[in-house]
Amino acid sequence: MIFRQLFERESSTYTYLLGCTETRAAALIDTVKSEVPKYVQLLDELDLQLVYVLDTHTHADHITGAGELRDATGCKTLLGEEAHSPCVSTGLKDGDLIPVGKLLLKAIYTPGHTDDSYCYLLEHGGQSCVFTGDTLLIRSTGRTDFQNGSATAQYHSLFDKLLTLPDHTWVYPAHDYKGWQISTIGEEKQHNPRLQLGSLDAYVDFMHNLELPNPTLMDVAVPANRTCGK
């Protein structure tokens, strides 16, 4: 398997490139529009054919490269069906399987950050990894105060879904703001302060009191992402 984690500095976004060594099929998760030329360069240099661009949700902090990449490569674009995004090739639902050559991604519906948030699970060669979008971050979780976000839904997505994955599962988030790149489910269970609050009520109370400013790009990014970033 070919794997790359790529970083876009302005929005601190991690984009993931997955490639099948055998068939050369590839997928990109959570792309950023300004980085599209670099993705195309890397796909070309690694001799990979892009078949899917997936988003974990309708982003509010950056514009997806999905539409441009579809134009450039003919790939399909995927996003949760809850996004009601007329531009995507397929609206995903919980449990959907996405084949990337001989690799297989599984969509897990994890509402909370937004009502269209999905995580993608990959099991390969005895190792599992989960691309957690803005649902589970390293030592943090995604905010839940707009785009039909819900702290209650996020608590259930975290505790009833993600944290039931094996402890050794690698966690690959959509963002990190302190320069950390990777974690595991076990590590987050033990050291993520928001997962130590002890109850649904305490979690909801904590999330409701974050008082975060809106993302700078929100008014531009959300409408743009509803048309695949175009």
Next chain:
Amino acid sequence: MIFRQLFERESSTYTYLLGCTETRAAALIDTVKSEVPKYVQLLDELDLQLVYVLDTHTHADHITGAGELRDATGCKTLLGEEAHSPCVSTGLKDGDLIPVGKLLLKAIYTPGHTDDSYCYLLEHGGQSCVFTGDTLLIRSTGRTDFQNGSATAQYHSLFDKLLTLPDHTWVYPAHDYKGWQISTIGEEKQHNPRLQLGSLDAYVDFMHNLELPNPTLMDVAVPANRTCGK
């Protein structure tokens, strides 16, 4: 083996944490002083004992965390003997072996970016990786125009040493400015534009004509790093 690549945004520096699963001994390569509290947090959370802090060279773009980490943890600090740095625990020379629990790093002297530049090779579980400092970057190489840098020496370090490693060797550089994190020797041989110039003369000519501004922090960082960042 425990492995983390950490990113410091201001100087675009990658720091590497290597840990031995069995003995819990750990090493950090190319630390940044402002990040020391985060390293200490992560070492603690991963239940690791820091035994070595290594620098690949005397940095001109950031201040090393070596001295502070030695004070905080009692670890040893390592740097090439050519640095003539009175503060380091040991001055390394070509071929030195550095045991980190059951992991073994090998120092490779690779002058060029500076005259005290080293790379560190790790072979583990059938996979090799090399921490290339500012000698080999992803699709680039480190500048050679100060601190006794030499484009000729760098050419030989690249072609006679690093590029003789197996193609599948992972390349972990000290910096990347475009958000890429990892490469391989084979990939760089094939796609790094500076490695396609065809001759020593062409390489030296190219490096002499880069006309780069000095790093902002150079006048502060170089003297500070000669005292382990303190």
